[in-house]
Amino acid sequence: MNAIEIKNLNKNYHDFQLKNVSFNVPKGSIVGFIGENGAGKTTTLKAILNLINRDNGIIEILGMDNTKEEKKTKEDIGVVLDGCNFHDSLKTGDISKMMASIYKNWNLSAFQRYLKKFELPENKTVKEYSRGMKMKLQIAVALSHDPKVLILDEATSGLDPIVREEMLDVFMEFIQDEEHAILISSHITSDLDKIADYIVFIHQGEILLNEEKETLLEGMGILKCSEDDFRKLDKEEYIRYRKNQFGFEVLINDKLALKKKYKEAIVDGVTIEEIMLFYVRGER
């Protein structure tokens, strides 16, 4: 069962377009949504939240159409956008009062628990919060109305490594409930190396890659070789290659098969960041 299903989403801007974006966020999983700035991550997330008018395509959240049953679906979604959206003069108590009249399931004690856990002072205004505290506040609010789906747009950027790790733990905990799911966009791909179950990679408005993370990391590899060796490879054996002054670096599909074929080949493991770089900057 999927928490979010996107089918053939299209959106035209005059200088950019989303082209037939389709992917799912299965329940009980974290989907890492990666891509460069301007690749279409935020536009896709906005379409899921119905903040923009799409040209066509269907988006279902927990089995409900996100435009027809907008209010109902939004009760179940927790959202953190890039940056802080609370006004400078608000305090956590004000925010809680406000949210209690917006969300049916607003949970004051859960909110206070998160405030304590994240060490967010209740007597300061948002203006006095540091950037990291603001982000933590957004995350606390997103978690405190018993959501089933979290949509996080760059929710960990701007946090120091220690706080980031703390937030990743919170997300992992959230996902322990098999009914829950997270869609997280980030360009801090090391975070996704740690927590994502699936990777969806968008480039120039198109989904280039949509795969289980383990499959990707176990299958793909980077072959370092000379130009002569590179010429021996079949087109199907590699995805992209990059040339540098020491020779060739080649992103390959199936490192085990390659090792079998070329016993002496040096094949390294790969990270999500490297996959991204190869796809965007490498050559076919």
Add this chain to the structure above:
Amino acid sequence: MKGLILKDLINLKKSMKTLGIMLIAFAVLYIPMGNESFLSGMVVLMFAMMVITTMSYDDMAKWDTYALTMPISRKEVVLSKYLLLLMLDLTGVVLALVLAFVGSFFTGTGITVETLMSIFIVLMIAVIFGSVLIPMIYKFGTEKARLMIILCAAVPTAVVLGLAQLNIPFPAIDNEETVFGIIMIAMALISLVIFFASYFISVKIYQKKEF
């Protein structure tokens, strides 16, 4: 939606305080001069302006994008601003009445019909003012709308001043009460119509908006 209005009121707390101090200062200055109707008028307009203040606060926090990720419809976001406008206008009127009362107590004249009428007229001006500005802000954003706010204030002022130059007699209260009454009712109706029309236009604009 209650939450949205609550948020605006909390955000306005600080401006309310500043406004309160200003009011006291003006009251001390103007009431002895017997100028409480001017003061009352200013109070109502200042309160009406606060809707615009909340909208620029929302803009700064990129609040609307976030609010629409919550179970709040676009209509409700717009409606909350119009309700806030009414609430602020009425608060302004109540305060203006209090000031007029206090003023009349000091000057010993009692509240004059003239003062009550001027408060009523200013209330309608405030409603129209807000009704023109809210859709403009939704359409053009607070930054661009700022210039228009000035225009909005300048145009009616210029018209009134122009009319004054032409020496057209302003309807006097004592000799033509019925005519004046009709003008008042007509104005009230016009401002109501503008208010509702403005709401529907704003909803239209806001529903098409992309965030």
